[in-house]
Amino acid sequence: MSDDHTHVQDFFGARAANWDARFPDDGPAYASAVAELGLREGDAVLDAGCGTGRALPALRSAVGPGGTVLGADLTPEMLAAAAAAGRDNSGQLLLADVARLPLRDRSLDAVFAAGLIAHLPQPGANLRELARVVRPGGRLALFHPIGRAALAARQGRQITDDDLRAEPNLRPLLAGSGWLMTTYVDEDNRFLALAVRQD
Template structure:
């Protein structure tokens, strides 16, 4: 792999990690081995039946639309909603299916009729929303009685990255939890939040995703980009950042993150 020479930290000549978030980030995440580790369980727990109307809330570039479309049969439908019109254009290019409708929308105020959806799939969207309780109220509103919602979200406090200087790993994790992710603890909060939204909690399954290749992990975590921000925010010095990234580029790497797959049902 050609090394990117755009980022220099404390006289570091070059480094292998990406310096800009790629446009195909969500498709990468969906197609990765780590992503598939929890996504297959999530689709299974959603319990889609032939003919169901399924909402993919925060569908992005459409990384999960294929499995959803494969589950609904010839009479079902999938609605993909996202705030990012550009991401939806990518999704539209990936799928030309009469059973699929893609629309720009706000998860806090869905332009969908009440009681119109059988299944709601939410994958790593709740960690970014402004008001999780409002989104869950909207999910409950659009679900038909007996309908199910599946939410797959990490708790970023579970992010573990091995490093010979553990304090650098901890500083990096604290920056991610405190500054990078809006709702960094949402994965472990959802069992409480769905019940507060008057949804019946069915199951919670923690799935720990592991990485032993730094380049593969970087395609998900963006080590260089986040480290630059951590330096600017004062969580790491430039010298610490160089040592941090230098070891991550080495021949031995390990990281893990736990994603909580939470299923809930609307009574009725």
């Protein structure tokens, strides 16, 4: 395992038990972002870097009982917290690295990824891996329950021009990884970039 992976596991593993309690009001923001993903009954969707699985109930509601909901995360403690919260009832939890997903090519209709992009060690290659498992015309949502400026303020830092989530950086990054960005929203109360898988 790389140092990047170990760092991510250590960071989130230490915070897993109290993660939901730190952000108790994010539920409606997750549900709203999932609604914008445009899922249909019976779709197959992955929550990439699912953490404690806060998006899984909304994803299950969107695809219905006949759909497939997967939640993949690198951190066992996060998946344990998701199961303890009962969110494994909404989707199958996978201990997996989004850089090497145990899924067939073009097997999904969509990927939802909350707070993931800042933790990707190789963003271009990692976004290509997400594209690999999504059918052409399928969708990707990159989401965060607060915008870039609000997040930077929370963390006591300034936004810089090299921020991957800045639109001038994110649009070409997605394009080079098999995605066409269709929506970009960066407001105090949410960040949401939607993209469509190209052929």
